[in-house]
Amino acid sequence: xxxxxxxxxxxxxxxxxxxxxxxxxxxxxxxxxxxxxxxxxxxxxxxxxxxxxxxxxxxxxxxxxxxxxxxxxxxxxxxxxxxxxxxxxxxxxxxxxxxxxxxxxxxxxxxxxxxxxxxxxxxxxxxxxxxxxxxxxxxxxxxxxxxxxxxxxxxxxxxxxxxxxxxxxxxxxxxxxxxxxxxxxxxxxxxxxxxxxxxxxxxxxxxxxxxxxxxxxxxxxxxxxxxxxxxxxxxxxxxxxxxxxxxxxxxxxxxxxxxxxxxxxxxxxxxxxxxxxxxxxxxxxxxxxxxxxxxxxxxxxxxxxxxxxxxxxxxxxxxxxxxxxxxxxxxxxxxxxxxxxxxxxxxxxxxxxxxxxxxxxxxxxxxxxxxxxxxxxxxxxxxxxxxxxxxxxxxxxxxxxxxxxxxxxxxxxxxxxxxxxxxxxxxxxxxxxxxxxxxxxxxxxxxxxxxxxxxxxxxxxxxxxxxxxxxxxxxxxxxxx
Amino acid sequence: xxxxxxxxxxxxxxxxxxxxxxxxxxxxxxxxxxxxxxxxxxxxxxxxxxxxxxxxxxxxxxxxxxxxxxxxxxxxxxxxxxxxxxxxxxxxxxx
Numbered sequence: 295x296x297x298x299x300x301x302x303x304x305x306x307x308x309x310x311x312x313x314x315x316x317x318x319x320x321x322x323x324x325x326x327x328x329x330x331x332x333x334x335x336x337x338x339x340x341x342x343x344x345x346x347x348x349x350x351x352x353x354x355x356x357x358x359x360x361x362x363x364x365x366x367x368x369x370x371x372x373x374x375x376x377x378x379x380x381x382x383x384x385x386x387x388x389x390x391x392x393x394x395x396x397x398x399x400x401x402x403x404x405x406x407x408x409x410x411x412x413x414x415x416x417x418x419x420x421x422x423x424x425x426x427x428x429x430x431x432x433x434x435x436x437x438x439x440x441x442x443x444x445x446x447x448x449x450x451x452x453x454x455x456x457x458x459x460x461x462x463x464x465x466x467x468x469x470x471x472x473x474x475x476x477x478x479x480x481x482x483x484x485x486x487x488x489x490x491x492x493x494x495x496x497x498x499x500x501x502x503x504x505x506x507x508x509x510x511x512x513x514x515x516x517x518x519x520x521x522x523x524x525x526x527x528x529x530x531x532x533x534x535x536x537x538x539x540x541x542x543x544x545x546x547x548x549x550x551x552x553x554x555x556x557x558x559x560x561x562x563x564x565x566x567x568x569x570x571x572x573x574x575x576x577x578x579x580x581x582x583x584x585x586x587x588x589x590x591x592x593x594x595x596x597x598x599x600x601x602x603x604x605x606x607x608x609x610x611x612x613x614x615x616x617x618x619x620x621x622x623x624x625x626x627x628x629x630x631x632x633x634x635x636x637x638x639x640x641x642x643x644x645x646x647x648x649x650x651x652x653x654x655x656x657x658x659x660x661x662x663x664x665x666x667x668x669x670x671x672x673x674x675x676x677x678x679x680x681x682x683x684x685x686x687x688x689x690x691x692x693x694x695x696x697x698x699x700x701x702x703x704x705x706x707x708x709x710x711x712x713x714x715x716x717x718x719x720x721x722x723x724x725x726x727x728x729x730x731x732x733x734x735x736x737x738x739x740x741x742x743x744x745x746x747x748x749x750x751x752x753x754x755x756x757x758x759x760x761x762x763x764x765x766x767x768x769x770x771x772x773x774x775x
Numbered sequence: 776x777x778x779x780x781x782x783x784x785x786x787x788x789x790x791x792x793x794x795x796x797x798x799x800x801x802x803x804x805x806x807x808x809x810x811x812x813x814x815x816x817x818x819x820x821x822x823x824x825x826x827x828x829x830x831x832x833x834x835x836x837x838x839x840x841x842x843x844x845x846x847x848x849x850x851x852x853x854x855x856x857x858x859x860x861x862x863x864x865x866x867x868x869x870x
Contacts, residue, residue: 373851388855390848390855523837595812615856615857615858615864618855618857633870634868635790635869636867637867638790643791643792646791651789651791651797651801654789655782656805656809659805659809669812672815672820676815714807
């Protein structure tokens, strides 16, 4: 889609301004229903698009992403723009600088339409924990779009944006991509700078693109990846344009099928979609290899120890002093006699939602004296063994294929009363974050539920820093007729 | 299940004020997730130290020098702080 728009822009069949206006129009028309956006930056979008048109008028060459309208998850800072992470804690927070990914997009000339809804501080699998209301799944408005990057996924699936950025700590790009029938890529840990991303769990978080096609995801990914002195975990500079390496061919590619990802948690209908997809991979010339990732069963409990532990430290900065919200709600404190501790307790009580409080407390508990060895240390050991599982598997195969999520999009309220049911949504995605490997979710079929065809995503996981093979395989699958 | 006192203690460590209702709810919720953690009890710790998941690389360091931060940057940072006095951040006394 991006390439076609780019050709039209170059040929002056359309202008970047008219493209921006068209997408702002779609947002106007649809977003009161869908609720993908928290902030629409129409003025900035139009002036940025106008600059692209001036460039074209001057006969200058433009990049593939120039003038292409995209959206950004509201946990990434954009200078001068309200950035909330969907929390009351940051209700009035205006970001003082651009996240590196935002500055990359600006340098590429992309048109930024606005900031999208999400689970509060990216904690959730349905976008229901946002302090600013629901985002509906564009395929079926009675269902969740997935989470935590539900707004970004819904913006792309509804046609409001051509692409969007999300962040993925345990599946928050891939699961909503699966639920909304689009493509979502979580890059290798350290591939994309996290500078300016409001941190959830710093050793797991990674920013990546949503798009309607694998090629579009590759185009966006190529422009946000690379070394950044502001994020010491970024290790490699990137001048590769991954969209130029999508050959459409996967013959001879060795694809691992991990038996642990086809457990009883998997919806039977999703299983049957998966079986058809596996047959199709084989018919495209891939060599299927049965593999085992034996430590998979410990991944989810290890994730739900490591992630909240990092959450409890990262969210300590929200103190009721520096980031907009300040609450002193008891009478005796109003006269100025309160203490600093009371400022913390009250501001955080008011500013954080239920799930955020739960995870901060879980992490505080897991890291406290006496429990550190029993929980955190053990979870880190599991994490290393999961990494070794993948390392061993990748000696035998090039990529690994699994379902993205155990089921298609579920109705609102379905899991909000049962924590563990919600946490199970991440069962097939957390391993890639724990190991730090790249993984993509792309549409592989649908299941029929109550008269609606709900999308199902397949996940391809690759070797560290080998997004190229993951993208190439997903693209070959997608473009096979 | 976690006791009322345990949840209250964790909440203070986490700097989160809780109402009595919330304490009761988190007793139940946190206990449910902690039970889930117990699945790791079946897992035997490997003998050697294996806790290094983030690949190590040499630390990036930079020269320690003062860089001029643009004044509009200072303003936008300060504007995010609700309690200010004479260009400083105002906080409550520690005790």
